[in-house]
Structure formats: C-alpha cells, structure tokens
Amino acid sequence: AQSVTQPDIHITVSEGASLELRCNYSYGATPYLFWYVQSPGQGLQLLLKYFSGDTLVQGIKGFEAEFKRSQSSFNLRKPSVHWSDAAEYFCAVGPNAGNMLTFGGGTRLMVKP
Amino acid sequence: DAGITQSPRHKVTETGTPVTLRCHQTENHRYMYWYRQDPGHGLRLIHYSYGVKDTDKGEVSDGYSVSRSKTEDFLLTLESATSSQTSVYFCAIRDPNSGNTIYFGEGSWLTVV
Numbered sequence: 001a002q003s004v005t006q007p008d009i010h011i012t013v014s015e016g017a018s019l020e021l022r023c024n025y026s027y028g029a030t031p032y033l034f035w036y037v038q039s040p041g042q043g044l045q046l047l048l049k050y051f052s053g054d055t056l057v058q059g060i061k062g063f064e065a066e067f068k069r070s071q072s073s074f075n076l077r078k079p080s081v082h083w084s085d086a087a088e089y090f091c092a093v094g095p096n097a098g099n100m101l102t103f104g105g106g107t108r109l110m111v112k113p
Numbered sequence: 114d115a116g117i118t119q120s121p122r123h124k125v126t127e128t129g130t131p132v133t134l135r136c137h138q139t140e141n142h143r144y145m146y147w148y149r150q151d152p153g154h155g156l157r158l159i160h161y162s163y164g165v166k167d168t169d170k171g172e173v174s175d176g177y178s179v180s181r182s183k184t185e186d187f188l189l190t191l192e193s194a195t196s197s198q199t200s201v202y203f204c205a206i207r208d209p210n211s212g213n214t215i216y217f218g219e220g221s222w223l224t225v226v
Binding site for chain 2: 004006009034036041042043044045046049051090092100101103104105106
C-alpha cells in the first residue's frame with residue numbers, strides 16, 4: 001500500500017530564511033508526486049507536481065521540489081520565505097495522475113517577522 | 114479556478130440525521146472525488162466517480178454513500194450522521210487538460226452534535 005510521511009507537524013522559520021519541508025513516500029513503482037498548500041479556511045492549491053523527467057521541479061510562488069528515488073523523498077524548498085507563505089503544506093503520492101491519491105498528515109508552517 | 118462549487122459551505126446537524134453535500138463542476142470532467150480532512154490525517158478519500166452512475170469506494174467509505182446522476186454534480190450523503198463524521202469535506206476533480214492533476218473545491222465544514 002502506498003503511504004506518505006511528513007515528519008514535521010509544525011515548522012517555524014523567520015521571514016527571508018530558507019525553507020525545506022520533508023516528504024517521504026512508500027510506493028512500489030514510479031510514483032506521481034504532488035505538493036499542495038492550504039491557507040486557513042481555504043481549499044488546497046497545487047504548488048507543483050512530478051510525473052517523470054527532470055527530478056527538480058519548479059512550482060508556483062517560488063517553490064521547488066526534488067525527487068530522490070534512492071531516498072524515497074520529495075522535499076519542498078524555497079530559498080526565501082515570505083510572511084504570506086504561512087499555511088499548511090501537504091505532500092501526496094499516487095499510482096497515476098489522479099486516482100487514489102494518498103496524502104501525508106501535513107506540515108503547518110509559521111513565519112516569524 | 115477549477116470551476117468547483119461546494120454546498121453548503123458550513124452546516125451543523127444533529128446525530129442521526131441525514132446530510133447531503135453537493136459538489137458542482139462547470140468543466141464536465143469525468144473524474145470527481147470526495148475527501149475528508151481531519152487533523153493529523155491529511156486528506157482521505159471517501160468515494161470517487163469516473164462517470165455518470167459510476168462510483169467506487171475510497172479509503173474511508175463506511176457511513177457514506179454517493180450519487181452522480183449528471184456529469185456536473187457529485188453528491189455525498191451521510192445516511193445517519195455521527196459525531197465521528199464531524200470534519201471538513203473537500204470535493205475534487207481530475208483535469209485531463211493539465212496532466213490529470215487533481216483540483217480541490219473550497220470545502221464544506223460539517224459539525225455533528
């Protein structure tokens with residue numbers, strides 16, 4: 001069965017600092033991987049996705065993620081965090097681009113001024 | 114904007130009463146999903162549909178039923194609501210025009226008292 005682990009439930013960073021959110025997955029074949037962001041009271045917005053090809057993918061809002069098959073990881077990064085990045089971030093994995101997406105438990109990001 | 118509308122957005126209901134949540138899409142996408150979101154669990158798939166009258170169970174389908182009589186509408190019904198079904202419910206669609214990416218609605222907050 002596929003699964004996703006986001007080891008950090010809460011992360012606090014200072015505005016302007018770099019950010020890395022961890023995501024580890026378990027899946028038997030080549031996974032489809034996603035990062036979503038959720039602001040309070042809102043739905044989930046897709047940040048970026050990996051299907052195949054270049055293992056470093058660029059997303060919206062200056063985010064990027066790197067797929068590392070050997071580590072079963074798909075960590076999300078941003079070089080300089082803005083206060084508006086405070087939100088909850090979800091990593092997800094699926095057997096194909098759609099059905100049966102499995103989500104991690106989420107990481108809540110807080111940004112200090 | 115993925116053209117997804119959920120209703121109601123907020124509802125408080127009593128234990129044992131039936132509840133129906135509606136998801137409406139404007140893009141005639143074939144695949145639609147219902148997820149629930151609970152703290153620490155991320156999003157978990159309840160049911161999904163791959164066409165009119167074609168539905169299947171997800172990870173947490175017990176206590177829920179769905180119907181899809183029209184392409185644009187996907188209904189989630191709690192036949193007899195319980196307190197454990199207090200949650201935020203998200204509808205989603207799969208967009209074949211963007212690599213089969215899943216897009217989410219704004220959510221429906223349901224409280225069962």
